[in-house]
Amino acid sequence: MTFDIIQKSYIAGFFVYVLINLALVYSSVYIITQFAPAAAGSGIPEIKGYLNGVDTHGILLFRTLIGKIFGSIGSVGGGLALGKEGPLVHTGACIASLLGQGHLAVAIFAAKVAKIVVGVAIFAAKIAKNWQSELANHTDCRFIASVPLKLCLLFLGGSTKYHLNSRWFQVFKSDRDRRDLVTCGCAAGVAAAFRAPVGGVLFALEEVTSWWRSQLMWRVFFTSAVVAVVVRAAMGWCKSGKCGHFGSGGFIIWDISDGQEDYSFAELFPMAIIGVIGGLLGALFNQLTLYITTWRRNHLHKKGNRVKIIEACLVSILTSSISFGLPLLKKCSPCPDSDPASGIECPRPPGMYGNYVNFFCSKDKEYNDLATIFFNTQDDAIRNLFSAKTINEYSSQSLLTFLVMFYALAVVTFGTAVPAGQFVPGIMIGSTYGRLVGMFVVKYYRKLNIEEGTYALLGAASFLGGSMRMTVSLCVIMVEISNNLKFLPLIMLVLLISKAVGDAFNEGIYEEQAQLRGIPLLESRPKYEMRNMTAKEACGSGRVVSFPRVVKVSDVLSILRSNKHNGFPVIDHTRSGEPLVIGLVLRSHLLVILQSKVDFQHSPLPSDSRGGGRSIRHDSSEFAKPVSSKGIRIDDIHLSSDDLEMYIDLAPFLNPSPYIVPEDMSLTKVYNLFRQLGLRHLFVVPRPSRVLGLITRKDLLIEDKENVNTLELQSTSVRIG
Amino acid sequence: MTFDIIQKSYIAGFFVYVLINLALVYSSVYIITQFAPAAAGSGIPEIKGYLNGVDTHGILLFRTLIGKIFGSIGSVGGGLALGKEGPLVHTGACIASLLGQGHLAVAIFAAKVAKIVVGVAIFAAKIAKNWQSELANHTDCRFIASVPLKLCLLFLGGSTKYHLNSRWFQVFKSDRDRRDLVTCGCAAGVAAAFRAPVGGVLFALEEVTSWWRSQLMWRVFFTSAVVAVVVRAAMGWCKSGKCGHFGSGGFIIWDISDGQEDYSFAELFPMAIIGVIGGLLGALFNQLTLYITTWRRNHLHKKGNRVKIIEACLVSILTSSISFGLPLLKKCSPCPDSDPASGIECPRPPGMYGNYVNFFCSKDKEYNDLATIFFNTQDDAIRNLFSAKTINEYSSQSLLTFLVMFYALAVVTFGTAVPAGQFVPGIMIGSTYGRLVGMFVVKYYRKLNIEEGTYALLGAASFLGGSMRMTVSLCVIMVEISNNLKFLPLIMLVLLISKAVGDAFNEGIYEEQAQLRGIPLLESRPKYEMRNMTAKEACGSGRVVSFPRVVKVSDVLSILRSNKHNGFPVIDHTRSGEPLVIGLVLRSHLLVILQSKVDFQHSPLPSDSRGGGRSIRHDSSEFAKPVSSKGIRIDDIHLSSDDLEMYIDLAPFLNPSPYIVPEDMSLTKVYNLFRQLGLRHLFVVPRPSRVLGLITRKDLLIEDKENVNTLELQSTSVRIG
Incomplete structure (x- = not known):
């Protein structure tokens, strides 16, 4: 009977189909263009760049997250030739980053929004289902139900992790831990999208991260395991059909275990x-x-x-x-002879999903093979x-x-x-x-x-x-x-x-x-032509701008205005008057100091409170870089003329020992150093005149010095060469 | 009928069983103690140490390989409570290392030996099978057939890789490539042992290696894929029972896919x-x-x-x-009521393997549950x-x-x-x-x-x-x-x-x-107490022994005798007389120079043939470190008194730019540098007095300088902090 209606209303069906898809896509593109431009595309290149050390503006903001969620509901639901997996990876990374910033309130709010969305979506899916049966089940509306539910699971996964690791939270301010968290978010995205937890771990490690440590593997594995358990649990709960099509299909999305047994x-x-x-x-x-x-x-x-x-x-x-x-x-x-053992009907009954779709066929026992794959959900x-x-x-x-x-x-x-x-x-x-x-x-x-x-x-x-x-x-x-x-x-x-x-x-x-997109990824291998270059050649022609230890505020301002460098060496003098590089100061830190003004002093002499000063007057979070925002700009700082005449002692704000390389080191070696340690700045210095000591492997094995008598060092030799 | 014989001869059976196991274990332990002491144990800690940078004497030698193969046949076949997987990983690493040394002849010989062993083993397995049926199939002799066959597959896997990568072969001399190859060998071992290729890749990356690069992942994946295809092919070939029990069981060793469907x-x-x-x-x-x-x-x-x-x-x-x-x-x-659908018989028929073993039971329809697990092969x-x-x-x-x-x-x-x-x-x-x-x-x-x-x-x-x-x-x-x-x-x-x-x-x-075992593994995390130490403190109290650029042979000899350092700084003077560190020379290289004598010169002045000299007089392979042997010892070198009066110009043999750290750098940072780059030596130098340049991410992106106009750099910012 339903069949007859469809037969009559193909043209009307076509228009309804086109219009609903158009509306969904329009809502998606509208959200993206007006509200969250950074949420367009898959987001994986940007996340990859972020983990490599490059910030693309706005990729981890809350509005991007919201835009991504609703945008991908629209675009996937609208039947375009694209998938939801990349956006889910980006979503996972956003949530992880927001959690890492301590925006618990935000995260809870987002989770609530997601839950409401799920509710609405389930309702919509039910309506859609009725409509679907009119249209031979061919719209992608069921995605509306599955996408946000998965997102919600992601939230749950994320927040579970969050509660278990309150100690972690203390160190989230560090750049490395925030990167780890974003990596975990990516793994959670893949784990939820494909229901593939191990695949998620490996995707995060192989494709997304640039630096890899065994500790990171453990963290990623933990996240992924939690996601797997939560997804599995939610699927058990949804089995009865409470959540639209989410529970269907089982833990393995496209199960072919009953397929070919062997191969020759x-x-x-x-x-x-x-x-x-x-x-x-x-x-x-x-x-x-x-x-x-x-x-x-x-x-x-x-x-x-x-x-x-x-x-x-x-x-x-x-x-x-x-x-x-x-x-x-x-x-x-025409339908093939049906095999009752395989359980496949031809044509498939209306309202089901599966093979052998009857679409615009004149006879009952016929199916349209192109419609079976084309006019269908991608799943x-x-x-x-x-x-x-x-x-x-x-x-x-x-x-x-x-x-x-x-x-x-x-x-x-x-x-x-x-x-x-x-x-x-x-x-x-x-x-x-x-x-x-x-x-x-x-x-x-x-x-x-x-x-x-x-x-x-x-x-x-x-x-x-x-x-x-x-x-x-x-x-x-x-x-x-x-x-x-x-x-x-x-x-x-x-x-x-x-x-x-x-x-x-x-x-x-x-x-x-x-x-x-102009994200300068550092690849894991140095370029071949670097072999014949030295560190000195790579620095470029620009003169190095350095600060003295105690510097006048007006000088700081003019130096910061005059160039765009992000890090500056600080040079002091020994008692005998020889110059000595005492560290690296960052532009962002200087801007914080200029803005807060509490560290200004009248005397041009070094203050004595070296070390202690910063902890009293500044909370370390002031220096922490905000995620994906521009931070303080130099134009935001307004200083009076009195302020300009004062001095700053930079010693408490230094990185006292940045990594250094001698001027004629091969650029390949420099590259490896830079890449492996995830550095941002590296000082190129003249060849040293003396060697104070040699550090070897044995010097770094501190703990084992006590029970050195149990070591059989005669049988092993630290490799040389 | 066979059953009756077993019933009568349990005591005789016991003695035969004990004696055969004893003989196998004795052969194994005899081989190990007399011939290849380094082949005892699982070998994984040693391989891990090797990849971390520590050589344990003898772990990658040919005799160790042979000892490992035959030793593990004895020990596993002898029914001890141990497995064959660790030894297979070690075997894989040995083969990879031998291939890497270019010992093609050795590898071919080994492959031939392994083939003969397989032949013998199949013969033995056939005899054993007859004997087994007398003893109700309870010895582990089938392992004799499976172990060397897998080893053989490893060989095949290894040599296939070898042929495909003749270009690789050129660079095998480098320490890093040899490490990569050993890592691949480990992956091949696990892939062959468990028929788990992806597990092998991950085992090698998670547990065995210390340094990880995406390039290495590709190589390991390649090896593992080849092993998987070869194992699968060999199993197809062996299906007819030609190779003892090797083909049985399918690609999945312990298949439980027909087990529990779901869980609550x-x-x-x-x-x-x-x-x-x-x-x-x-x-x-x-x-x-x-x-x-x-x-x-x-x-x-x-x-x-x-x-x-x-x-x-x-x-x-x-x-x-x-x-x-x-x-x-x-x-x-007593046997449970049999369910014909499950296909499990109770008691199991003699000569088969499976559940419900009848062992010393008085009635026909009984089984011994302890014998089913205890008096059985581990598989x-x-x-x-x-x-x-x-x-x-x-x-x-x-x-x-x-x-x-x-x-x-x-x-x-x-x-x-x-x-x-x-x-x-x-x-x-x-x-x-x-x-x-x-x-x-x-x-x-x-x-x-x-x-x-x-x-x-x-x-x-x-x-x-x-x-x-x-x-x-x-x-x-x-x-x-x-x-x-x-x-x-x-x-x-x-x-x-x-x-x-x-x-x-x-x-x-x-x-x-x-x-x-005294293998000083450097863990991926620095110790906590390192935070408060500086590089200078870690060097220890020993004075640094350095060489001038042109050095007298007798001085070299006495310095090498007087201490056990493996690397020495070389210090030259500029024209103005200031000292200048020009590089690092290794003890092993000095020993090669002393032994070959071709670089001795009469004049105490630097020779002019800097750079070109080494390539003419030395093949680079002379300086390549032999795998797992002590190399030249100082006592092996015999010099005449004329030789002692001559000079050596060390310039061609230097590592001209070893990594350096300033004296007061935190030891945590030093540790990371050392560990991440896999260094052996690090110079601790005084703080520099000048900074010649700053290297940032943008300086290292050489290639992209041409098409800089397509970059949207305004939207991205290189992260600072």
């Missing part, structure tokens, strides 16, 4: 081909998005927010039309592509059409001003050509134990490998979402090939986007 | 208890083994190899007696403990007996002079108490969908977590060997708890053993 040697060749295709298409994707983003920024987005909104709406209309219209043009296929489309026991469900023509159209849509959508992840579109693209290859294998090898779904999984892995260039984390994520460990060697093989092929053309998508 | 909230409490027990027992295990190893070294092993051999033989007899004798004392239980015992659909197979009394006895045996066995891993015994212990807890849960909760096998898996994870203190890698390994991703959140939870509990008592087993 001969199959390795087509699998290697999938790897090559993945590398090529992935590299092409990176290149195309790079061009289109550059073009967009230089021509379109300069014209203001209105253009951004129109652009996103056009893309939405295009996407809706194609995903609704193309299946209409496709002729339906379901991937499940259908991965599905086993559905050999010959798709015609190669449909898959090819879908591949070309979706690839083009993903490229066009990338870079519009909405929150957008690349994981799910990547899986869609990859699994489509994977299934295509699988179809040829089934045809050519003529064996019954080959499943096209397996090839779809490998295809997905290969495209992500070719585009994002991750290895271990991607491998674990693919296994965690598909629950088939037997294919682990194959996934590894495919990833090896696709990453190697992709690396031959360009860099990974996150690195390219980071470069495009 | 109420189960989390007993699972948390398993975590606590694991933490306590693991910490106790570490402490006991620490005591017993210390005692052994101070009292027993001083008396020479004979004592070591007797000790190992006694342990073997004890183990055999207990594992054969205790089940004899246990009364048999099978674990499979039985993990098994689903076998509720109430074991009595709590049997499990408790086994737990106490095996724990005691594992503690006693640890530290005997045979190759020994702790993974498999740990899994045995853990799964026993896990199953015990599971039994109580089954009894108390009275639900039918709870499986004791699930608790056994969690128990295994908790004991390993409590003893080895790994997180992510252990988690992945547990999932990879058991193939049940649904339990991932539970495994993470249990690992969190057990590691936290264990950390409250002592350090991980590898760290404790490393400390005991």
Whole structure:
């Protein structure tokens, strides 16, 4: 009966579908452009930059968080060719950062907002469900229910962590701990998005962080484990259908454990081909998005927010039309002989999700294979592509059409001003050509134990490998979402090939986007030409501006105005009059001192309260850098002419021993020092004239000096060379 | 019929069993003590030390490799309470190191030896199989077949890597690349031992290496993927039973994917208890083994190899007696009503492996639950403990007996002079108490969908977590060997708890053993008391011995004899007569120069051929440090009195810019510098008097200077502070 109504109202359905999608996308792009411009895109390049030591303005603010949440509800719900995973990683990082700032009130408020959103969303999902059944269940509204619920889980995960670690909270002011916390947030995002906790840990460690310590691994693991337990618990609670579609699907999103049991040697060749295709298409994707983003920024987005909104709406209309219209043009296929053991019905009953969608078909026992993947939620489309026991469900023509159209849509959508992840579109693209290859294998090898779904999984892995260039984390994520460990060697093989092929053309998508956005990431390897450069050459021609220990306020002001350096050496004189570098003072600290004025003194002589002075007059939090804001600017400081005549003793505010390198050290070595220790400033000094001592490994093993008698040092030797 | 024979010959069977085990253990301990003393133990602490920068004598030699292979065949085959995983990691590292030295001939020879061993072993396994059927399949001889085959696969994995990377080979001389290669070897070891490639990657990164780079991750991933594909291929080839028991079991060793489907909230409490027990027992295990190893070294092993051999033989007899004798004392239980759907027979048919072993039972339909786990191979015992659909197979009394006895045996066995891993015994212990807890849960909760096998898996994870203190890698390994991703959140939870509990008592087993063996590992965190120390204080009181640029041979000799330093500063004078530190020269390089004599010159003036000199007269390989050997000793050098009067210009042999730190830098900072960069020597110099330049992040981004116009630098700011 419902069927008849749909049959009659296809045109009306089309308009409703387009309009609702348009409204959702419009709300998303409106929020982003008016309210939180930093929330556009996936956010992973920016987070990566933040953890590498570069602040992009506004990426970790509260408004960005809110914009990201609501923006991604709109953009994902609006059916665009993008995913929710990147935004979730960014969301996790934002929440972690807000928690780290001690904005408990903010976090609780956000959690409450998220809960209300969940309530509204569930209500909306119920309405949508009715509407869906009219439209053959084809809108993405169920995402509305799942996205914020996951976000809420993230909050819970985050706040659990928070309560358990009140001691941590004491040290959150330090830059390193804040970075650790943001890393944990990223892991939580992936863990919640894919229900892949170990994958989350590895993603955070492999792709996002720049510095890695075993301690960090433990923290990230802790966060991820809490998220896993909370997600699992919430899913148990939601099983009864209380939370829309959230509970469905189980802990493994796209379960293919009942698929192909084994594989033969001969199959390795087509699998290697999938790897090559993945590398090529992935590299092409990176290149195309790079061009289109550059073009967009230089021509379109300069014209203001209105253009951004129109652009996103056009893309939405295009996407809706194609995903609704193309299946209409496709002729339906007759259902295959049904196998009651597999439990797959054809056509699928209305109101369910699964394979064999009847869409605009004239007969009862027919299905539309293009509609099954195209006019569907992305989650379901991937499940259908991965599905086993559905050999010959798709015609190669449909898959090819879908591949070309979706690839083009993903490229066009990338870079519009909405929150957008690349994981799910990547899986869609990859699994489509994977299934295509699988179809040829089934045809050519003529064996019954080959499943096209397996090839779809490998295809997905290969495209992500070719585009994002991750290895271990991607491998674990693919296994965690598909629950088939037997294919682990194959996934590894495919990833090896696709990453190697992709690396031959360009860099990974996150690195390219980071470069495009002007985030100067320091790579882990120094450039080759650095071998022949010395530290002195790298400093550039600018003269070093240094401060004396006690400095006049007016001098400070004029020096700060005259250049843009962020750190200055401080030089004192010994009693015999020789100059001596006593440390490094930061511009930001100088600005705090200038603004507070309490450290001004009348005498040009060093004050005696060295060391103690700062702790009395300043709270250390005054010097802590605010997250993602510009801090005090020099124009904000207003000093009277009396103030200008006073002096400041810089000694209490120094970093007394910054790292130093001799002038003719090879730049490769300097780079390693800088990168490995996460430095911001490094002094280049003349070659020393004396060596006061040599530190070796044994000098650093303080603790063991007592029980040195138990050491068998004769049998071991500290390596030299 | 066979059954009757066994029934009659239990006493004869006992003696044969004890004697064969004794012979195997004797062969193992004889090889170790006479031929390769460095191959005793698991080898992981030593490898960890090597990668941290400490050479233990002989751990990567060819004889150690051979000793490890044959020794572990003996010790594992001899039925001792130890595993083969640690030795396999060590073996992998040895092979990698030998390959890295370019000992291709050696590697090929080793591969051939391994192949012959495989041949012999398969033959032996066939004989053993006949013998086994007489003894109700209870010896561990099948290990003889599986161990060397895996080793062979390792070889294949290693050499495949080798061929693909001939360009690598050029740079293998560098210390860092050799370390990378050894890390890859460790990953290959775990990947082959557990058929867990991703677990291998993570084990190498989390537990073994000290320095981590994304490049290293790629290399390790590559190795592990190759191993996975090769292992999988070999298993396909072996499926027909050509290689003994190697092919059986599939890619997942202890598959429990058909076990418990889901879990309820109420189960989390007993699972948390398993975590606590694991933490306590693991910490106790570490402490006991620490005591017993210390005692052994101070009292027993001083008396020479004979004592070591007797000790190992006694342990073997004890183990055999207990594992054969205790089940004899246990009364048999009647078989449960068989369920044809589960496919489990009771008692199991002779010649098969599985649950419900009939051992010394008077009736046909009875089984001996203690024999099922105790008088069995460890692999099978674990499979039985993990098994689903076998509720109430074991009595709590049997499990408790086994737990106490095996724990005691594992503690006693640890530290005997045979190759020994702790993974498999740990899994045995853990799964026993896990199953015990599971039994109580089954009894108390009275639900039918709870499986004791699930608790056994969690128990295994908790004991390993409590003893080895790994997180992510252990988690992945547990999932990879058991193939049940649904339990991932539970495994993470249990690992969190057990590691936290264990950390409250002592350090991980590898760290404790490393400390005991006098391997000075530099931990990733500096000690707290370092905060208040300066670099100058850490240098110790010893005066710095430095060389002038051109030095008399006799002076070199006397300086080298007079102290044990490994590095010396070289000090030259500028034209104006001021001293200037021009670099660091290593003791090992000086010894090479002294031995070769080609660089001696008559004039005390600097030679002009600076830079070019070394490349002509020396091959760089002469200066490369030989792996794990003492190198040239000073007593090996014989110089004539003419030679002693000559001079050496040290300039070509210098490291011209070693890292330097100012004298009053906090030792915490020095430690980080040392640890992060993996340094061996560090110069402590006076505070500089001038700053020639400041290097910041922007100075290091060489490449991007050209397309600086596309950068949006106004929106990003390099973080300061």
